[in-house]
Each structure stands twice: as C-alpha cells, then as structure tokens.
Amino acid sequence: MNTCEPSKVEDLRLWVQEMHKRRTAISREVQVRIPDLRLARGSLAVVLGVNGSGKSTLFDMLSLMLSPDRVDRFDLLDGDRPLNLRSISRQEGTAIRRRCFAYVLQNGGLLDFLTVGENIRFAARLSGKSAHQVQKVARRLEIEGILAMHPARVSGGQRRRAALARALVQEPQILLADEPTADLDPESTRIVIESFRDLTLKGSSVLMVTHDEALVRVHADARYRFVTKPAADGGLVSTLEPD
Amino acid sequence: MPEQRRNATPAGEDRLSPKALASLKAEAPRLHSDGHHALVLAWSDLRYEWILSLCMVLALGAVFSPLFILLGLREGIVGTMLERLQQDPLSRLVMPKYPLQAPINTSFSAALNERAEVTIQSSAPFLLLDVEGLADHINALPSSGDDPLLLAHGLIVPPGNRWVVISQRLAESTGKGPGDLLPVVLERSAPAQQRIPLGLPIIGVLPSSVSSEVQLWISTEMLRWLKEWRRGLPVPALGLGSAGSGLSPEYDGALTVLPRVPSEQDYRAMIAGRGGFSQMPQPIDDPGWDLPPGRQARLWLPVNSRIFDDGLSALRHRHLERGYESEVLPYLADFELRLEPQQEPANRRLVVLLREPEAPPGEGAGAHLPPVWVSTADSRLDPILSLVFASPGVGDIRIPARLVPMPALHAGIVAVPRALAGKMNAARRQGAIFDPTTGEFQPVSEGDRFFRAYASSIDAVPVLADWVRAQGEALGDPGLKAPVSREVEVRQVHTLSRHMLTLYILIAAVTGASGLLAIAANVYAGVQRKRRDLAYLQLLGLGRGTLLLVTTLKSLALVVGGLAAALCGYAVFASVSGPMFAGLGVTGGSLTRLDAPDALGLVGGILLAATMASVTAAATIARIDPAEYLRE
Numbered sequence: 001m002n003t004c005e006p007s008k009v010e011d012l013r014l015w016v017q018e019m020h021k022r023r024t025a026i027s028r029e030v031q032v033r034i035p036d037l038r039l040a041r042g043s044l045a046v047v048l049g050v051n052g053s054g055k056s057t058l059f060d061m062l063s064l065m066l067s068p069d070r071v072d073r074f075d076l077l078d079g080d081r082p083l084n085l086r087s088i089s090r091q092e093g094t095a096i097r098r099r100c101f102a103y104v105l106q107n108g109g110l111l112d113f114l115t116v117g118e119n120i121r122f123a124a125r126l127s128g129k130s131a132h133q134v135q136k137v138a139r140r141l142e143i144e145g146i147l148a149m150h151p152a153r154v155s156g157g158q159r160r161r162a163a164l165a166r167a168l169v170q171e172p173q174i175l176l177a178d179e180p181t182a183d184l185d186p187e188s189t190r191i192v193i194e195s196f197r198d199l200t201l202k203g204s205s206v207l208m209v210t211h212d213e214a215l216v217r218v219h220a221d222a223r224y225r226f227v228t229k230p231a232a233d234g235g236l237v238s239t240l241e242p243d
Numbered sequence: 244m245p246e247q248r249r250n251a252t253p254a255g256e257d258r259l260s261p262k263a264l265a266s267l268k269a270e271a272p273r274l275h276s277d278g279h280h281a282l283v284l285a286w287s288d289l290r291y292e293w294i295l296s297l298c299m300v301l302a303l304g305a306v307f308s309p310l311f312i313l314l315g316l317r318e319g320i321v322g323t324m325l326e327r328l329q330q331d332p333l334s335r336l337v338m339p340k341y342p343l344q345a346p347i348n349t350s351f352s353a354a355l356n357e358r359a360e361v362t363i364q365s366s367a368p369f370l371l372l373d374v375e376g377l378a379d380h381i382n383a384l385p386s387s388g389d390d391p392l393l394l395a396h397g398l399i400v401p402p403g404n405r406w407v408v409i410s411q412r413l414a415e416s417t418g419k420g421p422g423d424l425l426p427v428v429l430e431r432s433a434p435a436q437q438r439i440p441l442g443l444p445i446i447g448v449l450p451s452s453v454s455s456e457v458q459l460w461i462s463t464e465m466l467r468w469l470k471e472w473r474r475g476l477p478v479p480a481l482g483l484g485s486a487g488s489g490l491s492p493e494y495d496g497a498l499t500v501l502p503r504v505p506s507e508q509d510y511r512a513m514i515a516g517r518g519g520f521s522q523m524p525q526p527i528d529d530p531g532w533d534l535p536p537g538r539q540a541r542l543w544l545p546v547n548s549r550i551f552d553d554g555l556s557a558l559r560h561r562h563l564e565r566g567y568e569s570e571v572l573p574y575l576a577d578f579e580l581r582l583e584p585q586q587e588p589a590n591r592r593l594v595v596l597l598r599e600p601e602a603p604p605g606e607g608a609g610a611h612l613p614p615v616w617v618s619t620a621d622s623r624l625d626p627i628l629s630l631v632f633a634s635p636g637v638g639d640i641r642i643p644a645r646l647v648p649m650p651a652l653h654a655g656i657v658a659v660p661r662a663l664a665g666k667m668n669a670a671r672r673q674g675a676i677f678d679p680t681t682g683e684f685q686p687v688s689e690g691d692r693f694f695r696a697y698a699s700s701i702d703a704v705p706v707l708a709d710w711v712r713a714q715g716e717a718l719g720d721p722g723l724k725a726p727v728s729r730e731v732e733v734r735q736v737h738t739l740s741r742h743m744l745t746l747y748i749l750i751a752a753v754t755g756a757s758g759l760l761a762i763a764a765n766v767y768a769g770v771q772r773k774r775r776d777l778a779y780l781q782l783l784g785l786g787r788g789t790l791l792l793v794t795t796l797k798s799l800a801l802v803v804g805g806l807a808a809a810l811c812g813y814a815v816f817a818s819v820s821g822p823m824f825a826g827l828g829v830t831g832g833s834l835t836r837l838d839a840p841d842a843l844g845l846v847g848g849i850l851l852a853a854t855m856a857s858v859t860a861a862a863t864i865a866r867i868d869p870a871e872y873l874r875e
Contacts, residue, residue, distance in 0.1 A: 056874065060870040060873070063782060065781070065782060065869050065870045065873070066870045090786070090787070091786060094781070094784055094785065094786045095784070097782065097783070097784040098783065098784025098785075099784070101784075103782055103783075105873060105874070106874065107874065109779050109782065109873070110779075111284075111776050111779055111780070112291070112776060113284075113287050113288040113290075113291035113292070113776070114284075114287050114291075118287065122280075122283070122284075122783075123783055125280070126280065126783055126784055126785070127784070150291070178874075
C-alpha cells in the first residue's frame, strides 16, 4: 500500500504516464509498461520486481539514457516549473542529468581512474556544488580512510557508500538507486537507508529499484512492483503497478 | 541514442524550452567549463595507467625519431653544402675557358651586365709578375672595387688603381701585410732587357680558403697597363715609355732540314729535360718549296706555341751536340694572306725560305720595298703589290712589297724575309698597325678579352653559364663555348637535395602512416576498454563532445610525450654522430642540423595529423550505447 501517493501536482517531483519499452531478454520479448508512476517530493519510492522484469529498463529511461517507445507524460517538476522530458535532445538530457539527478548503481558507478575522493569532488563540481562538504559526508558514511584510494582497491560495500557520498554531495532533486543495498551487510544497509532518509528530509526524492522486500516494508513511502504476464504474441508484458 | 525521443508530441504541448534549459544551466553558479573537466579527466586517466602511457610514449618516440633524424641529416648535409656554396663568392663566378678571340664589344658587355650581378672585364685572365725576393713568377688576377670576393672579406679598394691584394701564402713568403708595399718588378726583353720596380700598396690578405697558392689581385686597369707595357706600348699613368722598336719576330715552330735524320733515341735526348719542346718532331713533306736533294725536313712545334730567334739557335745546337748537322729555319702555321691587286688563287700560304736568295734591288717606286718571293707560275702578277692579312681588333694590314719570281717555290706559296715573316706572324696574333715608313709593326691596345662574371646567386649560375655557352656557339668562340664555373657542383648539390627530399618524403609517408595508425588504434582500443567509464561519465552529465575531447586530449598528450622522446633521440644521435664525421671534412662538422622552424614545422604537422587520427578514432564513442555498459 502506498502511504504517500500524492494527489496534488505541486507535491510531485516526477510524473510518468504510459511509458512503454519493448526489450529482448533471454530469447523472449518483454514489453515493459509503466501506466502511472508518481514520485512525490521528499519521498522514498521503491520499485520491486524479479530479475528481468524491467527494473533496469525503468532506471535507464528515467535517467534519460534510454528512449521509451512511447510515453504520454514524462514531467520533471523542478520547483514551480514542469519540465516536459518527452521529447528532448541529447544535449538537453545531459544538462538535466547533471543538474537534477544523481545515481547510485549496484556496482557503485565510480570512475576507476579517479580516487574515491576525486570521484566525489568531480561529481560535485560537475553539478555546480561545493566540494567542501566532501569530508563531512565521507565521515558520516565512514569512508574517510579510503578517499585517497582507487575504487578497484576498496570493497564492494565501500564502493557503494562512496557512490552514495557522491550522490549526497550533488544534492540532487532526484536520486535514482539501482539495487543500492544488494550484497551489503546490515550495517552498510543501515547507513545507505539513513542517508536516503536524510536526503528526503532535505526535499530530494529517492527512487530505489530493489528486490529486498524486508527493506521495502519498513522504509518505503511508496511502493511499486513489476508484474509479469504472458502476452498474446508469445512474449511477456511486465507492468509497473502500485504495490 | 536518438537525437530526439521517438514519441508523438500532442499538438500544443510544450517541449523543454531553450529558456528553461538556459535557466537550468544558470543555476549552477560554480560550474567549471567542460574543457577544464576534460583536461582533469584526461590527465587523471594517463596518470592512473602511467605504465601503459609510458610504453605508448616510448613507442611513438621510436616511430617519430627517424623523421627528425632524417630531416636533420638532410638539412645538415645538403644545408652545409649549400651554405658553403652560398657563402663563397667564387661559387657564383662564371668566366670563359680561354681569352676571347675578339675584344668584348659594347652590346656583349651590356647583355652580360644585365644577366650578372657583377662583371669584371679585363684584357687577360691573368698576368705573370715578378716580386723581388721570390724566384717564381706570381699569378696576378684582375679584380675591382666591387669584386664580391674582396667585399666578402671586408676589403675596401681605395680610389685609383695602385693597390694589390695578396694571398696568405704570398704574405707568408714575403713577410708583407696590409699597409706594406709589395715590391713588384716589371720586366720586358724587347728591344732590350728592362727591369723596372713598381711598389704596390697591399690593402689586404685573402685567406688560404680562397687560394692556397702564391697569388695576388690587382685592378683590371693596372693589369691592362702592365700587359701593354710588356707588348711595347707606353703607360703614361705609370710614367712608363714605349719599347720603341715595334713587334719582335715570333714563329709557330721550327723546321730542321738535314741529310741524316737522327734516331728516335737521339731525338728523345734532344727533348728530355731541355724545355721548349715536348713532342717528337714530325716529317713534313711540303714546306712550300723544293727540298734540296738528299735532305729531309722535320717540323718542331713548341710547348707554348711560339718560338723566337734564340729558340731556333738553341735547336741547332741540340742537333750539333748529338752530331747532326742541321739547318734550322722558322715555321709559320697556316698563315694565309691575300695579294692585291686581287689575283687567283685568292689566298696564298706564307712560308720562310731555307735560303733566302739575294734579291735584286728594286727599281723605281719599289726600290725600298721588301721582296716577296712567288712561284714562277705566278710571275704574271703585278711587280708592286700588297700583302694583305688580318690583325685582330684592327682589321686588314697591307704591306707593300715587290714581286720576285722563284722557281723553287710551289704554286700558291709566297715567302718574305724571315724577320718580316716573324713580325707579320706577331701582328697576326696580336693587334698591331704597320708603319710603311719604318717597316715596323706597332702594337695597339687589344681591348678586353676576358671577364669574370658573378651570378646573383648560386641558383643563377647554371642560367648564366648556359647564356655564355649559347653566346659561344653563336660567335664560334671556343673560350665561351666551355665556360668555367661551379655549375656542375651547384647542379649536383641541387640534385642531391631533391633526391634526399624525395627519399625523406617517402620515408616520412611510411613512418607517418604507421605512427598515425598506431595512434588511431590506441585511441580506438582505449574507447573500447573504457566504455563503462564513458557510460558513467554520460550518466553523470558529460556530453559526447566532452568525452571526445577527453579521449583526444589523452592521445595528444601521449603524442607530445612521444615527440619529446623523439627530440631527445635526435639530440643523442646528433651528439654521437657529429664528432664521428667532424674530422673527415665532409660536412664541415655539421652532419645534422635541425633549425627551429624546421623542427616546429615537423612537430606541428605530426600534431595536426595525430589530432585528426585521434578524433577519427574517438568518434566511435558515438556508437557506444551507455545504457548497455552501465552494468558491465
């Protein structure tokens, strides 16, 4: 049950309607459908689904890296201005990603040739944010000791927290997280979720893609799930439904 | 990713407006430029993979080094050769091989001046002078105040013609230098031996690189004065009077008439080490008159093409020393003259008789005239006639004579007394006028028969030499047909330069293509290897243009490193190879030479080509689907 599905447009951060994408997965065609997805300001929304249900496809489309086959509404509400993202150029998408979005990927998403600290500072500068709070964020996420190390030399959990630090420093409007707690120990998971919460308290919205049902039950403000059914043409249809 | 999202846009619905986009960008007050980001990312990546970067730098250095070395070799070898030619004024000199057959006229002089930068005309190519205290004659060459040879060594000629420049060896031989007087001695032997001292102020010394011989340079006017004084003409400018006696007899060879011809061994003994003659005498069948019975004639031709009366006597003594009795008489080679009033045959050959008969005294108006012996077959000629022949630069000379028939003479042959024949022969060779009252030939100024022409540059030397050659063909002058110059050397250096340039271009093309392919391959491989990082960077908000810039900057940084390594390689080569060849004198100590403009040009060309190769290979970024590689 979604506890915080906004009904007013001004409470929304992101609103997607009838976003469709056809993908091929393990020799079968899957049509991914998002009839209605609303992300409220300052909320943590979670998307659940089994492997291959379309979670990553949704992630890529929302981050403007993948074009949907069809979308009736794709609005990013930036303050009082709704930005229609249905038909934008590559350059416009780049500018919006830089300014409005931050990302935490399952494998971290850090650049191997920069140190952890350089990764975080680079993202801050790219977003036009100050790099002064890097130390503070690093301390909070307990990664101060690895700032001078390259990502290849730190653990998976440390990489995930470093990616989270990078996202926090960017102070995004929307944070997209793809399986951010996968393979993490409980302590690291706690730190990640607490950070998400802190971010939402500041007005940012978090959309997390995961299959960790226990995490969802406790922390999510809104829940969605991909439900997969056979299609008439022999393929599959995976539809995002409120959970 | 498509440029535009593939979705239907309902009519009236707004897209993201430029104003909104600009507003987005404006909200980031401390955004560094994407160029700065590209630099930081490129440098960070190179530093992270420093071992790979170093390997690539060294590999590029190995590829580029030969280009610099070959360019340096070409500029060093050819450049040094060209520089030597360009700096030496004598490289631009064109002059006739022999003195001209006719004096230089105004039109030829004007045409030559148009084509040469500096022309020095003189009466002779050189003059042999004596200097007090030195045993050998000294070669005196004509020069002038605008002679590039003197100007190149900073020598300024004073007004007037009393000056001399000497060679380093002459300076050492005499112990004289600038400011001293060179004690020149003028000498002539006709009509009597004369030796007159002439001190010439030395204004400079030319180094041994100009001439390693004992040599001096004087003004063209001074050379003409000294030459004419020797010929017997007065030189008022030097206060020197004429010889007074006119031309002395000279002959082209000697005939020996003897009953018993010496053996070859005897002839060799007469020639060897004696001077005057270097060839064996040849039999002559028709001297122009009947040989006495039992006599044979042999023709002797001298080394320097002229023989005088004392030489004839000396030849007789050589025969006597070997036990041969020989009559020696002068020989004139191909001396043809006309008789006036005109008679057939038009031209007759002048000879000297073995024994000149007592000519009967002339009668009447011809009493004082010299006899001219002719064949009795020509006795129908007028008793008083003129002998007509050409004197160079003067025209026809007419000598009145009285006819004396002589049976022994062959048809078409005339003979005059040997002294007159000798003087006529001298007048045939040099300009002279005949004074019928004295019966003597007085020399006249011969005009300029030689020139030293300096082309404006070494590249103009072949052109000037070709023109002189063409003039020689047109005028039939052997001295002009084969001009003396360093034309061959200039052409050889230019040919060498062209060939080396062709070789260099070929090698550079192959090397350059290899290098550029290596660069492009490296960039392409880098893009493929880094596609996950490139996907992350796009996710973070860097555009494809910036990513292209990052990749290209990385590649160019490696190329710059490779160029630096190549230049170091060149420096090592130059420092090792230079001393190896310095002592050989082949290149003047500069085997390789790489001037800054040449080096910068090559560097610029490589960077430009590398940029194009890098950008071309980096453009494959456009084919990377970032969504595909985010989770790699």
